[in-house]
Amino acid sequence: MTKRRTRFTETMTGTVTLTGEREARPVRLDLEVRTDTVLLPWRTTRAQARGRLRVDGWEGATPVAGEMEISPLARRRIRYRLTFRRDGRTYLLDGWKSPSPRHPLTSMTVLPFTVHDEERREAGRGTVRFSLSGALLPFLASFRFPAEDPGPAQLAPRWNGRPGRTEVWYTTLTDPSTGTGVWLHHEITAPEDGSRAYAHGWVAVCPPGGPVDHARFGPEPVTPDAAGFRATDALAGPGRLRGSCGPYTWDLTEHQEGATLHTFPAWAWRRPLLPAAQIVPGGRARYTGTVRGPGTDLTLSDAPGATGRIYGHGNARRWTWLHADLGGGDVLEVVAAVARRPGLDRLPPLVFLRLRRAGRDWPRRGTRTALGWGGLGRFRAEVGLPSWTVTGRAGPRRIRVTVDQPEERTLALEYTDPDGSRAVCRNSVTADARIVLERWWGGWRPEAAWTLRGTAHAEVGER
Secondary structure: OOOOEEEEEEEEEEEEEEEOOOOOOEEEEEEEEOOOOOOOOOEEEEEEEEEEEEEOOOOOOOOEEEEEEEEEEOOOOEEEEEEEEEOEOOOOEEEEOOOOOOOOOHHHHEEEEEEEOOOEEEEEEEEEEEOOOOOOHHHHHOOEEEEOOHHHHHHOOOOOOOOOEEEEEEEEEEOOOOOEEEEEEEEEEEOOOOOEEEEEEEEEEEEOOOOOEEEEEEEOOOOOOOOOOOEEEEEEEOEEEEEEEEEEEEEEEEOOOOOOOOOOOHHEEEEEEEEEEEOOOEEEEEEEEEEOOOOEEEEEEEEEEEEEEEEEEOOOOOOEEEEEEEEEEEEEEEEEOOOOOOOOHHOOEEEEEEEEEOOOOEEOOOOOOOOOOOOOOOOEEOOOOOOOOOOOEEEEEEEEEEOOOHHHHEEEEEOOOOOOOOOEEEEEEEEEOOOOEEEEOOOOEEEEEEEEEEEEEEEEOOO
């Protein structure tokens, strides 16, 4: 039986009075809530919540994460316990709604809360309210009941021993404390000539201003592992990445935060009819653990990033890739490539783009960005270095993505394909990106924009 979950978003606004201040400050709380079961009001449901807290006078939005206890009838409470960091300290926002049949609207829409610091000292008190006039319709429209996503299962190997195939598990992440980017690459290559398949990979570390340092492991005989990738000194499987390579060691736990993001059409992963296909099993993930090496001693806590998967016949003739964590659960994944197959190699880069925003993927169909509605060319990629762009339109929306990979923050590495040919990728886990989304309302109007400085993960490859 397929297991169903619940996902929704909630926005509340109000005021908070910080300890030591007399004047209350305006506050806004935006949350994305996920449960592992269908949300039913007569039972107690535990949920995971992530989002953003905005307080007047604080610069930007502060990420929050935590748990909710949703029990409006059984226990007559909906409790929120959310943690956030500010000025190097961790705080807990704790509050609950108290549903009452005598005052159903007020009791279900008003959330009084307190804020405590690491020593459990009170740091503030406030109240936020759910607006029935302004927030109810978006709240109801946000509800989704997706089937359980087999994200961990997507990490299992696809390669079945056939020659002429390559399979990749790759992880990129950014340390939020230092801005350092980390790239872990794990690959199985099965040569076309039938010679023995081998496993290899590398680790790369890039401080915010560069330069990038790296170390490689392998090649070595493939070690079978039903859950993921395994080599003598490296492991990449559900929830865990561990290994050593040259002077580097890493030990990370991974928490995937969403459903699988199909950059290519979903059928292309299930049935390998294209030269290659790529997915991101959780869309985005958080990493906790350590990465250590020369001049590197990272202790990570909820570092944003993602693990991607590639399976196919080898690298494209030319390609670009972008993973952009946009915050608040939003993420953008882009692959643009020129295939090596005769005929396809004469086409301009085919663009595969997926924007996950407020829990929805755009465009809805993965082929739309590559083929459009009226033939090739609705989405276009201008490939180059140090900058490259992707532009396109689907339905009433259009997007422009500009990526900058400064040379001092970019690492060039050589690949060997199953046919023995070689390709070079130039990867930056501290790239810059600017994404502008517009919507047609009798004219193109801005809908959303994101600027990433040193936190975009990008690559350009060529032969």
